[in-house]
Amino acid sequence: MALLLNIETATKNCSIALAKDGITIAIREIATQNFSHAEKLHVFIEELFAETNLKLQNLDAIAVSQGPGSYTGLRIGVSAAKGLCYALSVPLIAVDTLELLARKITITEGIIVPMIDARRMEVFCAFFDSNYNKIRETKAEIIDETSYQDISETMHLIGDGAMKFKDVLTAAKFQYYPEIEFPSATEMALVSFEKFQKKEFEDVAYFEPFYLKDFVLMTKKI
Incomplete structure (x- = not known):
């Protein structure tokens, strides 16, 4: 056990x-x-x-x-x-x-696209198939109305980042799940x-989170 x-x-x-x-x-x-x-x-x-x-x-x-x-x-x-x-x-x-977020839904066809809000019109996202295998690498991606035009499959968009684009990505292939945020x-x-x-362990001394983007400290203007 x-x-x-x-x-x-x-x-x-x-x-x-x-x-x-x-x-x-x-x-x-x-x-x-x-x-x-x-x-x-x-x-x-x-x-x-x-x-x-x-x-x-x-x-x-x-x-x-x-x-x-x-x-x-x-x-x-x-x-x-x-x-x-x-x-x-x-x-x-x-x-x-993103895999954890993807696992919050079950699909039989199409692509799962978990999206974490990265502020403004940008998200952290990746593509997963119905077995939760990652089929496109993780990206920090700016989304607009031209995004994913080359994809014909149904795209299941989930996460707090996805709901920002409900009025931007409006084609029938885009499916939204507002109840799934995090x-x-x-x-x-x-x-x-x-x-x-499988003993897939990390080196505790050297492990660092996968930030994807550099941290930028925002200061208030006086």
Whole structure:
């Protein structure tokens, strides 16, 4: 039996889950406009272990959403995961954030296009097939009315980034899912367990989030 702690903080959703052998047994998450990850993450972890009567020492590995996504959110999640891995001497597993978002829907045809808001008319996105295999690399992409004109298949656009373009990408092939905004640690359970079985671990000392874009500090003009 493998017990894994899954941490997803790449977006506005602070999501933490405990999973046994790829099945989520307890979860805490909250999505707010003002990121609350720093305040909630460790509280959620404590609550999960209290709820399940388990201990941190029972963990076999810790999985973290690697990005792309919010610079601050990713730093908080990865820092917490690495700190716990050091303290507990357990391996670190990294999971593609866009794959987690893609796994929130099931399709039989077409392409899943998870989109994370990267501000203005830009999104972090990738393409996945119905089996969640990535078929186009992750990009920071500016979307306009000419985007994806060369694709004839149905495109299932999900995530908080997708809804920005409902009035821009209006062809019948574009399908929207407004109820799906953010990735969750729930979808991490199976992916992280499969990586655990394959021993696909990260170097805790050198692992860094996948930011995709450089962080730009914005200051107010006086």
